[in-house]
Amino acid sequence: MKPIVYVTRRIPDQGLALVLEHCQAEVWPEETPPPRNVLLEKVRACDGLLSLLTDKVDAELMDAAPRLRVVSNMAVGFDNIDVPAATERGILVGNTPEVLTDTTADFAFALLMAAARRIGEAIDYVRAGRWKTWGPMLLMGHDVHGATLGLIGLGRIGSGVARRAQGFNMRVLYHDVVRRQDLEQQLDITYTDIDTLLAESDFVSLHTPLTPETRHIINADALRKMKPTAVLVNTARGPLVDSQALYAALRDGVIGYAALDVTDPEPIPLDHPLLTLPNCLIVPHIASASVATRGKMAELAARNLIAGLKGELLPTHLNPAALERRRAP
């Protein structure tokens, strides 16, 4: 008999076909995530769960699922999952690192350039019929080449952005909890404390996971330390930034621009003050959304799920210690 799994949204066929081949799967068919009560009900009989970053997988959910042996998150970030609670219960957890690194770094750079050169405003300008002539001072932005980029977080994606910055002859500063001397020469980057990074960067790009320590790492105080022309780019997690403080900083010229792939809350409500600002560009959490990469993420998530159901170490595992306590099928 095939193991029973729940897939919380339709995912690319590259992964879904594998899941359907190995499991008795039910897939939530809607565009928006399954409501909490539905998810709690659905996991009751499940051996495995293929989740997305929009699903909260906490102790309550795990306790509602006495047979659950594996949670496979189709995302590299896993702040939606209580991993220690899973480990305690012998539930294996996996995520999808590596396969999305370059696609996400591409997108962070695209946002950086779009903000620097005011692409969003320029598109709106043309569509609104305001383009009357070539203007000597029309929609002037800031140069990317030769500017200083500050990376907060130098994991895989942060390093990918640093690599792209080399092509634009940028000076790159970084801050991370772990200093990466091994990468400094290779990527031509300089480690600084966070205050120096904020003060000297023309562009600040966030690439750190969301943890209690990094929540609101960009708050009113941090924003005040940035240049008045600085651009903030966030492709990591919305709550790294204090949205109210960011709104005030953009409105009052404390910083120049923000380009956000992620927001807090997410999705951003239509009446959120950030949406009223011309110097804030917001897109709907799509940094990893290329056809090829979403296919690879789905496939890796499926492989993690299947390995966990077999009681094997997941190809990209987050809590190998859970193997020792793993639940019997």
Ligand code: DGY
């Ligand atoms: C992730 O994987 O964590 C991204 O936010 C979505 O690809």
